[in-house]
Amino acid sequence: xxxxxxxxxxxxxxxxxxxxxxxxxxxxxxxxxxxxxxxxxxxxxxxxxxxxxxxxxxxxxxxxxxxxxxxxxxxxxxxxxxxxxxxxxxxxxxxxxxxxxxxxxxxxxxxxxxxxxxxxxxxxxxxxxxxxxxxxxxxxxxxxxxxxxxxxxxxxxxxxxxxxxxxxxxxxxxxxxxxxxxxxxxxxxxxxxxxxxxxxxxxxxxxxxxxxxxxxxxxxxxxxxxxxxxxxxxxxxxxxxxxxxxxxxxxxxxxxxxxxxxxxxxxxxxxxxxxxxxxxxxxxxxxxxxxxxxxxxxxxxxxxxxxxxxxxxxxxxxxxxxxxxxxxxxxxxxxxxxxxxxxxxxxxxxxxxxxxxxxxxxxxxxxxxxxxxxxxxxxxxxxxxxxxxxxxxxxxxxxxxxxxxxxxxxxxxxxxxxxxxx
Numbered sequence: 001x002x003x004x005x006x007x008x009x010x011x012x013x014x015x016x017x018x019x020x021x022x023x024x025x026x027x028x029x030x031x032x033x034x035x036x037x038x039x040x041x042x043x044x045x046x047x048x049x050x051x052x053x054x055x056x057x058x059x060x061x062x063x064x065x066x067x068x069x070x071x072x073x074x075x076x077x078x079x080x081x082x083x084x085x086x087x088x089x090x091x092x093x094x095x096x097x098x099x100x101x102x103x104x105x106x107x108x109x110x111x112x113x114x115x116x117x118x119x120x121x122x123x124x125x126x127x128x129x130x131x132x133x134x135x136x137x138x139x140x141x142x143x144x145x146x147x148x149x150x151x152x153x154x155x156x157x158x159x160x161x162x163x164x165x166x167x168x169x170x171x172x173x174x175x176x177x178x179x180x181x182x183x184x185x186x187x188x189x190x191x192x193x194x195x196x197x198x199x200x201x202x203x204x205x206x207x208x209x210x211x212x213x214x215x216x217x218x219x220x221x222x223x224x225x226x227x228x229x230x231x232x233x234x235x236x237x238x239x240x241x242x243x244x245x246x247x248x249x250x251x252x253x254x255x256x257x258x259x260x261x262x263x264x265x266x267x268x269x270x271x272x273x274x275x276x277x278x279x280x281x282x283x284x285x286x287x288x289x290x291x292x293x294x295x296x297x298x299x300x301x302x303x304x305x306x307x308x309x310x311x312x313x314x315x316x317x318x319x320x321x322x323x324x325x326x327x328x329x330x331x332x333x334x335x336x337x338x339x340x341x342x343x344x345x346x347x348x349x350x351x352x353x354x355x356x357x358x359x360x361x362x363x364x365x366x367x368x369x370x371x372x373x374x375x376x377x378x379x380x381x382x383x384x385x386x387x388x389x390x391x392x393x394x395x396x397x398x399x400x401x402x403x404x405x406x407x408x409x410x411x412x413x414x415x416x417x418x419x420x421x422x
Contacts (some may be wrong), residue, residue, distance in 0.1 A: 003175050005038045005063040009055055011071035011080050012155060013046035024069040024153075024160050031164060033182045035172050036229050037065065047071065052083035060087070060148045067168070070155025072137040074117045080152055081122050081140075088144065090125040094118070098129060102136045127152075130167045135159040139167060183235050184227040187246055188257040190220060190264050190413040191406070197222050200249050208242055219402050220409030223260070224250070256416055264412040265293040271419040272303035277352040279415065281307035282320055282345035284332065285359040285375065289408045305351050310341070320344035333358050333370050339389050342378035353418070354380045355411050361403045373397060375407050379418045390418055 008028050014020045025042045032039050040063055045052045052071070059066045071080030085092050098121035106113040120137050123129055130139035137154040144150065151168060153160045189197060194217040201224060205213055208226070216223040226242045228235040247255065256267050272279060281291045291307035294300055308319050313332055316322040321344040322337055330336045341356035359375030366372035379390040392414055396403045 003037065003064050003172075005040050006032050006065040006067065007041045007043070007059040007063045008039065009052070009059065009066065009068045010042070010044045010155075011047070011052060011068055012044075013077070015044045015070075016046050023157055024155060027157070027161060027164065028067055028069070031168065031172075032065075035176055036181045037172075038182075038229075047077040047079050049079045049083045049086060052079060053087040056084055056087035056150075060144050060146070060150070064147065065149050065151070067151045067153060069153045069160055072120065072139070072152060072154045074114070074119045074136070078119070081124060084142070084150065084152060085124045088124070088142070092122045092124050094121050095123045095129060096121070098123065098138055101131070101138070105136055130163060132159060132163060134162045139163050141167070141171070181232060181235060182227060182229045183232075183239060184225055185239055185243060186226075186258060186260045187224040187243070187250065187255050188260075188262065189222045189224070189250065189253050190256055190416075191410040192222055192253050194222055197224065197250070197253065200253065201246060204242070204245055204249060207245065212242075219398070220406040220413075221264075254413065254417060256413065263293075263297075264409060264416065266297050268412050268416045268419065269294060269297045269300055269303060271416060272353075273299070275419065275422075277419070278303050278305050279353040279355065280305045280345050280349045280351050281411075282341045282354060282356045283307060283309050284311055284316075284341075284357060285361040286357045286404050286407050286411070287311070289404055290355055290357060290411045293408055293412065305349060308345065316341060319348075321348060331370070333360055333374060333376060335376055335391050335393060338376035338378040339380075339391055342380035342389055346380040352382055353415065354378075355415055356380070357407055357411055359403070359407060361400045361407075363400060371395065373403050375403070375410075377407070377411050377414060379411075379414045381418055381422060390414060 008025045010022045010025050015022050022044060029039050043055060045055050068080055071078045081092060099118055102117050102120060103113045117136055124140060124142060127140040127142045130141055132138045135154060135156055139154065140152040142150045153163050194215060198215055212227050214225040224246060226246060228238040256264055283290055288307060288309045294304045310316045310319055313327050317324055320341050322340045326336050326340060338356050338358050341358060342354045345354035345356065356378035360366050360370060360372050362372035373396045375394055375396060377392045381388050394410065396406045
């Protein structure tokens with residue numbers, strides 16, 4: 001029996017609003033991925049028999065496995081059984097053994113079963129009833145003439161998870177024997193435009209297939225995902241090759257991690273700890289965000305000494321020894337001031353490295369010469385020469401929050417690069 005593709009249909013009008021998340025589809029997607037089944041679609045359909053029947057008809061024509069969640073309860077808006085029966089052109093009947101099972105569940109709590117629960121004993125012709133020991137809604141499994149299989153699972157997450165373990169997983173195992181598996185890896189890059197990354201990896205799309213590569217961008221951060229399917233030995237060999245090719249294509253852009261959960265502050269912090277070095281921050285427009293990110297990492301006290309937020313020129317002078325004449329000549333948002341802030345923080349507080357940030361986060365305060373989004377950053381490292389200070393000038397798009405976030409990301413990336421070079 002073929003079993004390569006699947007669709008998930010979440011049922012319930014409440015899932016179309018803003019107050020209820022469809023977490024069941026995530027759980028099911030994880031199971032399918034582990035078994036190497038390609039998930040072609042996830043959809044949410046409201047409590048409409050006709051709409052759901054139409055969706056079921058479309059799905060069974062396209063995939064090998066359709067899984068629905070929700071709509072198996074006892075109330076009028078629980079329409080899954082009726083909609084699937086309509087889509088398949090089948091009738092339904094009342095299964096007395098299901099009625100007795102539900103009645104027994106109520107009796108176990110010293111309660112009498114309401115008559116409305118008898119609706120849950122309606123079974124679609126040709127369906128196999130899948131016992132539910134954790135709730136009153138039994139699941140159903142149906143085979144369609146063209147080879148497609150449907151699983152109808154309840155929408156209560158705890159019940160659905162139990163039924164996945166009790167019925168879906170064994171069914172998959174009986175047909176696939178061993179999970180072919182989909183495995184995914186990632187390369188993470190900071191403070192590089194998405195378009196630059198896309199251009200670099202273009203040859204990999206042709207070589208490995210566009211469906212096996214994806215670029216996901218967020219402010220100041222790019223993730224390049226690559227995946228392979230098959231038995232473990234084969235897919236890992238292919239992933240090793242894909243990773244080698246992608247790293248070569250991205251050479252020079254600064255891959256900072258190959259772990260999806262790793263953050264830039266963790267990576268920079270680990271490099272500081274391994275080198276036995278210390279750092280402080282001197283921030284203006286980010287208001288302490290760089291320091292906050294560094295201290296978010298457990299154990300950061302081993303390398304992070306502290307930070308100062310010098311929002312005013314007065315505090316830049318008093319806490320960082322930035323000369324008044326420099327501030328008057330160049331303004332607070334300038335390369336000389338960013339360099340002076342970094343050097344002043346490093347020298348005054350006796351650390352190995354200092355990060356400085358000064359800029360215009362907006363929405364006001366910009367000018368033609370110094371527009372909103374303009375930021376100057378400095379990294380002062382060990383040594384007395386001018387080369388010991390790295391400077392970066394950049395203009396970020398977006399609102400105040402985005403500008404501050406991207407600035408903090410670039411500050412940590414500059415520190416990481418400096419540590420790698422030293």
